[in-house]
Amino acid sequence: MADGGGWRPPRPCEVYRAEWKLCRSARHFLHHYYVHGERPACEQWRRDLASCREWEERRSAEAQRSLCESERARVQATRKHTLVWALRQSPPADWHLPLPQEEKDQ
Amino acid sequence: MAGAADERPPGPPAEEQLQQQHVACQVLPERLAEGKPGQGFLSSFFTNNQKCQLMLLKTLETSRSRGPGAGDPYVKLLLDAMKHSGCAVNRERHFSCEDCNGNVSGGFDASTSQIVLCQNNIRNQAHMNRVVTHELIHAFDHCRAHVNWFTDVRHLACSEVRAANLSGDCSLINEIFRLHFGLKQHHQTCVRDRAILSILAVRNISKEVAQKAVDEVFESCFNDHEPFGRIPHNKTYARYAHRDFQNRDRYYSNI
Numbered sequence: 105m106a107d108g109g110g111w112r113p114p115r116p117c118e119v120y121r122a123e124w125k126l127c128r129s130a131r132h133f134l135h136h137y138y139v140h141g142e143r144p145a146c147e148q149w150r151r152d153l154a155s156c157r158e159w160e161e162r163r164s165a166e167a168q169r170s171l172c173e174s175e176r177a178r179v180q181a182t183r184k185h186t187l188v189w190a191l192r193q194s195p196p197a198d199w200h201l202p203l204p205q206e207e208k209d210q
Numbered sequence: 211m212a213g214a215a216d217e218r219p220p221g222p223p224a225e226e227q228l229q230q231q232h233v234a235c236q237v238l239p240e241r242l243a244e245g246k247p248g249q250g251f252l253s254s255f256f257t258n259n260q261k262c263q264l265m266l267l268k269t270l271e272t273s274r275s276r277g278p279g280a281g282d283p284y285v286k287l288l289l290d291a292m293k294h295s296g297c298a299v300n301r302e303r304h305f306s307c308e309d310c311n312g313n314v315s316g317g318f319d320a321s322t323s324q325i326v327l328c329q330n331n332i333r334n335q336a337h338m339n340r341v342v343t344h345e346l347i348h349a350f351d352h353c354r355a356h357v358n359w360f361t362d363v364r365h366l367a368c369s370e371v372r373a374a375n376l377s378g379d380c381s382l383i384n385e386i387f388r389l390h391f392g393l394k395q396h397h398q399t400c401v402r403d404r405a406i407l408s409i410l411a412v413r414n415i416s417k418e419v420a421q422k423a424v425d426e427v428f429e430s431c432f433n434d435h436e437p438f439g440r441i442p443h444n445k446t447y448a449r450y451a452h453r454d455f456q457n458r459d460r461y462y463s464n465i
Contacts, residue, residue: 114464115457122450135443138382141395175465182439185430188368189355195296196352199323203303 111168114175117156124149148174262307262329265338270301282339283448284377287455288346291437297353304349314411316341318348320359325349344377350437363413367423368431370405375431376438379404397441401432 113120126132127146136144152174158167256264270289271281289299303324310316310328315337317326325345332338351357351369358365374380380400385392392399402424409420435441437455442448454461 111464112460114461115454119453119457126446126450132443134382135441138393139395139397139441139443172465175461179465182433182435185433187355187434188427188430189351189357189365191355192353195354196323199297199353200300200303201323203322203324 113156113159113168113171115156117153117160120149120153120156124153258309258329259307262327262332262338265332265335266301266305266307266327266342268335269339269342282343283445283452284343284442285339285346287437287448287452288343288350290452290455292346292350292353295350295353297349299346299349316345317412318345318352320348320352320357323349323352340378344373344379347373347376354436363409363415363419363423364427366409366413367405367420368427368434370408371401371424371428371431372434374401374404374408375441376435378442378444381443398432402428 124146127144127149132144136142152171155164155167155170155174158164159171269282269285292299305325305327307327307329309330310326313331315328315331318324319326325342325348327338327341327345332341348369351372352359357369359369375397378384380397382393382397385396385400390396390400405424406417406420409415409423410417413420438448438451439454440447440451442451
């Protein structure tokens with residue numbers, strides 16, 4: 105993560121706001137309950153929105169730290185399960201090859 | 211890959227490719243399309259194949275000139291993600307509209323890298339969107355991972371769990387239409403059940419074996435939301451997911 109010079113919030117502040125609003129909506133409550141059987145937690149989006157705005161206004165180092173920590177935690181949460189399969193280093197060789205000849209003849 | 215209600219059996223392993231192609235062609239057409247109701251205006255003037263091609267065109271619409279609302283956001287994201295992974299999708303090469311057996315809606319044939327759409331079973335545009343989304347998830351998995359479709363039932367189970375989870379197959383609305391009523395955590399029940407059905411449609415194994423495979427991989431695969439980053443409950447979520455995907459360079463370089 106680059107400090108000072110090149111850094112900006114990972115997402116535009118409007119996106120944090122949109123995610124927070126979506127999270128707090130009744131429809132999202134319903135979807136979340138339907139999937140997880142519990143209510144959603146939206147507080148972190150609100151904190152991230154506040155940090156984002158604080159950084160925009162005052163370039164606060166604390167806001168930058170808080171945002172980075174929050175987003176890294178989100179990324180970690182998606183990576184905590186071991187994958188069932190091995191990821192490829194390159195796409196399947198035959199993806200772009202023409203269809204087998206018998207197919208074309210039909 | 212294939213599901214009883216929504217997919218059709220995948221292609222045979224390479225060594226059996228001498229036989230037929232498409233898919234456990236137990237998938238010879240059993241009934242002709244003419245009698246099928248429900249397409250309204252289009253029924254009178256177009257064949258099932260033409261209807262299928264037209265609906266597919268609409269689903270794959272990504273043209274900017276049509277505005278950001280054109281096409282389906284689930285499909286747009288999957289197409290972008292696949293392109294990013296080196297598997298750009300070409301409509302003519304990677305899709306095929308065909309007649310299928312039973313009430314299967316589509317399938318992904320890993321041996322030919324082709325998505326088959328069952329022109330006699332896809333009811334309307336919304337259904338087409340969902341079938342294409344479902345099959346593109348399989349294609350995406352095939353593109354980014356070494357999926358042993360034919361030799362490891364756990365891999366097949368994983369892709370089916372993901373497809374049922376992320377394509378909208380198990381949305382509350384769809385389940386209600388199927389007369390499956392349940393709210394708290396019902397989504398997970400639906401995903402398990404549909405994954406098992408899909409596996410049984412393409413593998414000659416017992417329900418217990420299929421169930422065991424799904425149970426083994428469920429925790430990992432249910433929580434693997436690539437390329438969406440979340441479970442897209444409806445088009446709004448899918449649009450947000452697409453927005454995040456387009457923003458990923460900025461995202462990863464600033465955390």
